[in-house]
Structure formats: structure tokens, C-alpha cells
Amino acid sequence: MGGYLSADEWEVLRLSLKIAFWSVAGSLPPALLVAYVLARLRFPGKSLFDALVHLPLVLPPVVIGYFLLLLLGRHGPLGAFLEAHFDIVLAFRWTGAAVACAVMGFPLMVRAIRLSLENIDEKLEAAARTLGANRVRVLATITLPLALPGIITGVLLSFARSLGEFGATITFVSNIPGETRTLPLAIYTYTQVPNGDANALRLSLLAVLLSVAALFISEVLARRATRRLKGRDAEG
């Protein structure tokens, strides 16, 4: 494959995977927490909270990117704070791209995990308590393992969303080669220059390949996680 892709294209691929990985890794813990809260707890203002979580799904990505710029840019309230106290700069960095992707993928991840949490028979958790397990042990040994298929699906959806993220990323962190130019941004760039068609096509095929691979891997993992729950007879 080394001959198929140019050095620049390799750079784009490496960067895209890195950003997608960190956006998923960073958003998984809060997504688990939010999914649990939405699936199990009742509190006033829950529907407002639910709507807030789903906002990135319905707003134009450019708007999300612009809000992120306002909030986390070097002169934004949170951005200035992070830079002053922790020396963290997100604007126009690959880390900022990861944040944009994480925000865009967050509702997808929460939805998948929440669905599988809601499907868990709470009677199993009650049974675990009668066997001497406290809440933490019930969560770690019963709830989370039973929600695993949903967690895998959520991770995949969010990963795929990150690989394809365009609007929020370009608005928040721009299109800087080697820093924030991910796969979709690179394809867009190639279509804007003369004689870039071949490159754009090659990268598009690469995107198709990546998506299919991710889908396949998650399918295998989810099936493996579900199989035991349903028994041998249900297999296939």
C-alpha cells in the first residue's frame, strides 16, 4: 500500500485515525455516565438535559464548530482559562479536532449505550445484590458486561462519525496540513485544486475501505458479545 499512497496521504490517514481514536477514548467515560443517568435516574429537568445531549445531532455541524470556537478559542472564556492555567491550546490543533469530533459523536454513543442499558433486566441486578454484591460490584460485573454490545456499537458509531466529521472541524480548527487536515478535509481540498481529482478519488476509496473495516470489526465484536447471552441455538 506504500506505493499506492503518497507521503502526504499517509500523513492524512495517520492523523485521521489518531484524532478519531482520541475523540472516542475521551468521550467514552462521559458517555457511559450520561447514558446511565438517562437510562436509570429520574430528576427534574431530565428532558431538557436529554435535549442538550442530542443537540449536536440536530444542529448544523458548522454551528457546533463556531460555538466551540467561541467557547474554546484562545479568546473564548474556557479556552483562555485552559491556556492560562494548564497551558492547553485547542484552537487550530489536532487536539481541538479531536474535541470537535468527540462532541459530534457524543449523542450517537450515548444513544447506543443508553438503549442497551434500558434493555438490561434490572431483576438480574437485584439477584446480584441478594448474593452479597454492593452497587459498585453490580455495576462492574453485571450492568456493564451486559451493556457491552451497546457500548461496542456506540464506540463504532462515534468512531465512524469522527472519521467523517467535516463542518465542525473546519470551523473550529481550520484545515491545516499535518495538524488538522483529516480525510474529509483533504478530499475537499483536492477537489478544489486543478488535477486533484485522482487524489480525491483515491482518498475517497480509502474512506470507504476504512468504514467497511470498522463496520466489520464492530460486527464481529458485538456478535461475540451477544452470542453467549443468547445461547448456542440462537447463533447464526
Added chain:
Amino acid sequence: MLKVDIAHRVGRLSLAIAFEASAHVTALFGRSGAGKTSLVNIIAGLLTPDDGHIEIDGEVLFDRARGINVPAHKRRIGYVFQEGRLFPHLTVQRNLLYGHDAAAAAHAPDLAQPRHIVELLGLEPLLARYPADLSGGEKQRVAIGRALLSDPRLLLLDEPLAALDAQRKDEILRYLRLLRDRMRIPMVYVSHAVEEVLQLADQVVLLADGQVVAAGPVEAVMGRPDLRERAGIFDGGVIIEARVQAIDAADGVATLAFNGGTLTVGRSDVQAGEAVRVRIRAREVSLALEAPRHISIQNILRGTVREIDTSRGDSVSVTIAVGAATLRSRVTRRAARALALAPGIDVYALIKAVSLERHGARVE
């Protein structure tokens, strides 16, 4: 010993239940909707009652007035659910050890070897399997083993046979009798099936509409005709404690001795000397004023009419004293009139069917 005195509202049902369970096996008996499952959930700590007091062996588990409510995972009460509730993502072995490992670490390092219970319940061949690959009966055996291995002070069984077919029921009942006879752990057995109560329990607490209707030894409570309507005991009749006197293997019959004489039953799968319970339904008992001859009925006992109850429907319930025992017969009004039945009259009770419930040889 378990002491319960609680009040709780679930939907339209108000529970107000007080009882003490000191027997080895106490049955909570009643129709569905009587509040049995809510009651065991309250005992296990899965449901918090509105008011009351629960203690076990002197340790208070719940006391509204004193603000005590020990959480379920610290109560050390084993619970076998109607539907098994095995953890689908764990093998049978890891299901079994789920409560055992924590119990061994927390309070009982010399906990009975899992091996012992695995052997008792015949679980060895199942250890590597997942719950989805087990039959209903196997699932319940694993559930019973899992609860026992968590080293409970009390075992709650909430209609553990309800979801099983007749054959599986017998299989699990056999294991439950075995457990009762081999282990010292007290059990509270919830059921609405008379046969299960007769086979397993020493004491019974009868529940109806969230209240305790009667409580006491099984023979005394389950034979009471006045309770059958309220508690849903099938048919009037009596429960008699008997002992196997002799077995005639050639004819396939056994002779049972009880405190009113002897009974012959068509069973040879019992052992001489074994204690059994027999149930004689009122509609299986006919009455005659003279000893009938040339008749196929084997069990004909002589007794005296004690009481005649005409209060219910178109038939009459007759109570007959036979030796020190009591029988009950259900006859039509016309038959009662034709025989001029009245208290004090001597009659022959013709028993058409005797159902024998093995109670097992108790080691006490």
C-alpha cells in the same frame, strides 16, 4: 428464627403481615395476588416496606421506628427466584461462585466447599455451560446452588417450580427434599401448589389479600375446610401423617399406618418405616351405613359423624372421626337426607383415592 411484622402498600393491595418462622421449612401459601412475592422481596431487602420490623436470629434487618434498614447485599439471605435469574454472560461455574467468593472473603473463610453443593445438586456436567444452553430444570438447580453458596442464614424460594413442566417439577422437588434433609439452613418456601407444601413444609403461613389468614403446622392448617375458599386450597379434605407399615411388591401396594387405622395405597416406591403425608380429598370419600361387601374399594374405615356443614352450595361436607384422626366427605344433599346423616351416627367411609405425598425420611 425469622420474625416479620410489616405494613406496606403495593398498588391496590395493602399488606399487613406478621408471623414468625421457626420451623425448618416454612411455606408461605396463597393465591397469586395475595402479596407473597412482595413479602419475600421485603424480607430480602429488595423492597422497603412502609412500616414495620424484621429480624433474623435476633439481628434487626429492618425497623422503621429505629431507622434501621440493612441493605440487601448485607442481609445474607439467599433468594431463589421464580425465573432463575442466572447471569447470562457468566458460565454456570462463575454464576455459582458469584456470591460464594464474596461471602468467603467477608465473613466465612471456612465456608462449606462448593464441591459439596455441586455434588448434591448434580451440577458437575453443567459447570462450563452458559445459562442460555440449560433447560428450565437445570437453570433452577443452578439458581438454588448459587443461593446456597453465598452462605445465607435463610433461603427464600419464590415459587421456584412455577415455570417448569410437571416432570421438571418432580425433579426439582426431589432435590429440594434432599437439601432440606441434608442441610440445616432454614427455608421460606412460597407456593400456591398444595402438593409442594405437603411435600416440603413443616409450617405454613396462609396469606390472602395481604393478610395472614392462618399459621401453624401443615396438617392443621391445610386441612381446614373454612380456609379453602379464601386461600385457594384446592378442594376440602384432610392431610394425614402416616408411616409405611408394609410393602407388597408383587401387588404393587403399600400399607400405611395412621392414628385412625391403616390405608392401602397403590405405590411400592416407598420404604418400610418411611414417614409420609397422605391427602384424602373430601369428594373422594363416600359414605355407607353398612359395611359394603364385594366392592373394589380397598380402604373402608369405620367412624362416627361429628359434624355436618350444609352452608356451602348444593353439597354437604361431613366430618367423620376415625380413631384419633378426622376424615371429611362431600356428598349431595339428597344422599345426606337418604342416609339420615346426623352427628353421632356410625358410618363407613369408603375412600376411593388416596394421594400420597412423600415427605421423606427426616433426620431430626
